[in-house]
Amino acid sequence: MRTVLSLLFILLFSATSFAQGTGKGKINGKVTDAATKLPVDYATIAVYKQGATSPFNGMSTDAKGTFSIDNIPAGDYKVTVDFIGYKRTTIDHVTVTDGTGTPALANILLEPLQTQLKGVTITAKAPIIENRIDKMVYNAANDLTAQGGVALDVLKKVPQISVDIDGNVELQGNANVRFLINGKPSSIFGASLADALQAIPASQIKSIEVITSPGAKYDAAGTGGIVNIILKDSKVEGINGSVNLSAGTRFENGSFNLNARKGNFGVNAFFSGNAQLKTTGLNRNFRSSTDSQGNLTNLTQSGNNTQTRSGYQSGLSFNWSISPKDELTATIGFNHFGNHNSGLSNQDEQRFMADGSTISQLLSQRTSDSRFKVNATDISIGYKKQFKTEGQELDVLYTTSYGKNTFSYFNQQQYLTGGYPTSGSQSNNPGNDRETNISIDYVQPFSKKFTLETGAKVVLQSIKNVVNTDTLLNNGSFVDNLDQTYGFNYKRQVYAGYLSVSTSLFKEFLDVKAGFRDEYTNTSADFPGVVIPGYNTIVPSLTLSHKLSATQTIKASYSYRVERPDYGDLNPFFNISDPHNISTGNPNLKPEKSHGIEMGYNRSFDSGGNIYIGSFYRHNIDDIQQYTTPFDSLDVNGRVYPNVLLNQRSNIGTQTSIGGNLSGSLPIGKLNLRTNMFFVSRTNTNPGIAKVTGFAYRINLNASYQFPHDLMAEAFANYNSSQKNLQGTRPHFFFYNIAVRKQFMNKKASIGFVTANPFNRYITQQGTTYGTNFNQVNIRQMPLRSFGITLSYKFGKLEFSKKDKDKGEDNNNMPQGDGGGR
The missing domain is CATH 2.60.40.1120 (Carboxypeptidase-like, regulatory domain)
Known part of the structure; x- marks a missing residue:
């Protein structure tokens, strides 16, 4: 080495x-x-x-x-x-x-102008999208159509990111994305990413950073890249803050921010909460399967599902500039979110002989109920030391995140024909998640054209989970099912070091950032009969950039990434909340590896417009995907379930993705137009399975207009195409939002109105799943129509917002973030 x-x-x-x-x-x-x-x-x-x-x-x-x-x-x-x-x-x-x-x-x-600025409010507006050499930044402060929403509503408008109807996020068509908050990991994302992103109010988000080709300083985890959510704060002298409230037919949000700074010491505090009100969706499922004797089974399921969500966050951060070259920061945050789902499904199962004659018809009704909740605490302490040499820095960061989560479900199936007794089960699964990160980063400039960065990091993760399952007896009581009651401990340690250099070559014609990272991963879990071997990963990275002019830049990059299976992918627990669709983890999963190449061109115009054109190639090895296997009957720890589709994550050969992205903005007087277009073609290759190629695209359009008297209106529309995948098709969907906002009291206060899909009560989605001897069609009607009103108020003697470049980003460093080092 x-x-x-x-x-x-x-x-x-x-x-x-x-x-x-x-x-x-x-x-x-x-x-x-x-x-x-x-x-x-x-x-x-x-x-x-x-x-x-x-x-x-x-x-x-x-x-x-x-x-x-x-x-x-x-x-x-x-x-x-x-x-x-x-x-x-x-x-x-x-x-x-x-x-x-x-x-x-x-x-x-x-020289400061402190006396002249008392009682003055000054606002400088940042561009919505900034393309930089190492990242793309979406500034969410002036996003009207997301006001009153959650983080997922903001992410839907970010270039290169796709969000489906269930809140699943993809970056450049890849779902393996590492999410951070203010540059630091949080245990809330490990529990349930979709729920966590729906617990963060959009009004609390300052910007979203997208890093598709992370350098050596960043953790290698996440083959899709990194998404960093920056929450609002303030570094302005004095006391100031803001209050944001929204109420609507589907969502209710509220947030409060308070910032105080005197001299070299500052404190930021915030509290936010949100709730998704009760919504009911409709679903229908049709499945045909053939058993080994050639008998045909048709299963029809139709019913509804009612869902509610809620969450809140609070936190404190401290910043102390001990001296002009020494800075100490500390943060503590608490997060809570949860959901509740209940449903009713009518089922009709018909079986036929190979000659078409009827064997049986079984009518039944299934009721289900599931609850999920998470409490998480995040703590970080950071120290930054600057030296006499310009650019020479030392960063030390300690972060720890502790989460406690509980998942429970109940299901009961009553048979209307066949004379079968009522069956059912219930399960309660509490768990604890602890992750600690300790990192040190050092930057040494040898000249104005050559800088070396190095660092080391330790990640310690520990998860404990208990599974308690009860089975319904004929007399209506529940008894402990010992075959499905167990506990396990899961531990993972990652030890990393990196070296990176930045330089200019050929008379400053080409800016180069090159480096590599070495990570050793050790994992242990007390799954019966499972041994997870340790492995070492060397991660090279390279970024080349050339400035064509003051307003034009081209860049190319290469990165190598890994996706380590988490405990949810590995956990062998069987989720039988729907006995015909059972899911479980795979303790034998191997890490997914990815090679990625990107090229991009960015240009800004004097009028304020800009355009970005990018392309990428990504090749995944041991690609991790969900795979569905049919069973005529499935034995789960001694109990047999008939006509089952088992869903399990597996290493499915290789996946090759080729795609492009086009984004831009065009100001025309007081009208501003923006668009983001994303295209990707994915090919999956696996021995024994036919090669599958699917093409998908996403297009969204945004238009805003500034009327007189501080009145602004905005409209947003998004279309996600359907896509063929390994075992079926993913449904398309279209949605649109309209918003208006009126500012008053010298822009300290505002009132807004926002609506989503006002002319469509439901979004209808039809997806398919197929494989050897089975075919399934699933139709869902999701209620997305909503109307809401928002209120915002800013207070304090002096408040201004600016294009706040986060500390260290000229060295590809996010604020106190997830480099390698982080």
């Missing part, structure tokens, strides 16, 4: 030294608060030709207050520095020459 690291370092350093020759002129420097000596991020740098009244070039400072403007012709210029709450600073006669002798405005001090 040391030899490989040394060779990589020497080769890249040599290439960098060779490439460092004369280059085009540039202006670079750093902007600092004159009072606190802290860097000022997102200050506006403008470059003027001497005597000109309009700038011809410029940019914003990064999270460290630094900037570098390339491709400046030789000459004499004026540079201005502006930021909200500071006096403008002007530097005259900045001389730019060709070659390496470029000026460095080493430390520009901005």
Whole structure:
């Protein structure tokens, strides 16, 4: 390992030294608060030709207050520095020459305007979508149609992300996505991703970061990539906050944020809660299957399902700038969410001989009830040290997440014909989930064109689960089913280290970020007869970027990712809440590996519009997918269930995905149009199973218009196509939202109205599942129509929002996040 690291370092350093020759002129420097000596991020740098009244070039400072403007012709210029709450600073006669002798405005001090800003409200609007070299950022603050909704409603509008009707999320057509909150893992996502995303109110979300080709600094988990949900906070001096409320026919949300900062110490507190009111959907299921003797069984199920959801979150975060170069942060958060489902299903099972004669007809009625709830606590402590050398940093982060969840179900089947006694079962499954992450990251710039990053991380995960199952007796009482009552302990440790370098080659023609990560995974579980071997994974990554102009960039990247089976995939517990459709885990699952290549082109326009065109190729090995197997009769720990489809996750050969993404915005006066289009073709190959290729696409359109008197309207429509998969077809669906918002009290308060699918009570979905000797059609009618009203109020003497570049993102680092290191 040391030899490989040394060779990589020497080769890249040599290439960098060779490439460092004369280059085009540039202006670079750093902007600092004159009072606190802290860097000022997102200050506006403008470059003027001497005597000109309009700038011809410029940019914003990064999270460290630094900037570098390339491709400046030789000459004499004026540079201005502006930021909200500071006096403008002007530097005259900045001389730019060709070659390496470029000026460095080493430390520009901005003087605060504290006295002038008392009682003033200033708002600077960030672009909705930002495409950066390592990530795409969706700024959700001005998303009207998602107001009153949840995180899933915001995700539906994010480029490259698809969300189905049940809340399942895919990134570039891949469902293996690693979700983070403020750059840190949380145990709430391990319990139930769809429920967790429906427990986060949209009003609480500041932005969503999408990282499809993570660098070596990031954990290798998640073959689809990383989605980081950034919650709202504030770093403004003084006390300020906001209140958001919404009420509607399907959802109710509320959130409260309070921010206080004095000098170098700041505190943020929030509480949010939401509820999905009782909704009832209709479902029909038709199945035909043939047994080994050629007999045909037709099963028809029709009924309804009623569902409710609720959740709340609260948290505190502390930030202490011990000195201009030392910063300490700490957060604690609590999350709770749960759901309740109840249903009634009428069943008609008919059996026929091979010659068509009737064997039997069995009519029955099944009632079911299931409940799921999670309580989770997240704690993190981080320390950042900056050194005298610009860009030299040390980050230490400790996070721990503790979750307690419970799943329970009850089902009872009454036979209307055949003289069979009533049957049924009930189960209660409590569990605990603990995950601890300890990471250290170090950044060392050797020159302005060459930076080395390294770090190490330990992930410790422990899960305990108990399964208690009771069987219904003929007398109506329940007795403990010892064959389906057990407990298990699951532990996983991941030890990781990485090395990454950033450099510019060929006279700053090409920006390069290359590295590799080494992760060793050790897993143990007391599943009977199961031994999970440890394994080592080496994860290379490479990103190349070239700036065609100040407004155009092209990039290409390669990444290697893994998807480790979690305990839900491995748990051999049989879920028999529907005795004809039983699911279980697979303790013998192997990790899925993925090679990914991406290319992209991004351009912004002076009018405020932008366009992004991207393509990708991904090849998965030991691809993990759900596989359905029919059984004439299935023995589950001593009890036999007839006519069963068993659903289980399996390693299904390989999957190859090729796709593209097109997103853009077009402002036309007060009208703004946006679109996101995503296309993917997936091919599954597995020995013994016919090759399956499916094509899918997603298209959404968004239009907003700013009327006079602070009135704004927005409409959003989304279409997800159907797709052929390994054993059937996934249904298509279409939905649309309309929203209006009126701001008043100098934009401190607003009232809004939002509706989803106002002219359609249900969304109808038809999907199929098929395989050897069986075929199934499932039709669902989902009630998505809703109407709601939202209220928002901001308070405090001074409040402003800005395009807040999170700390460290110039080094591909999310705020206190999930690098490698995180």
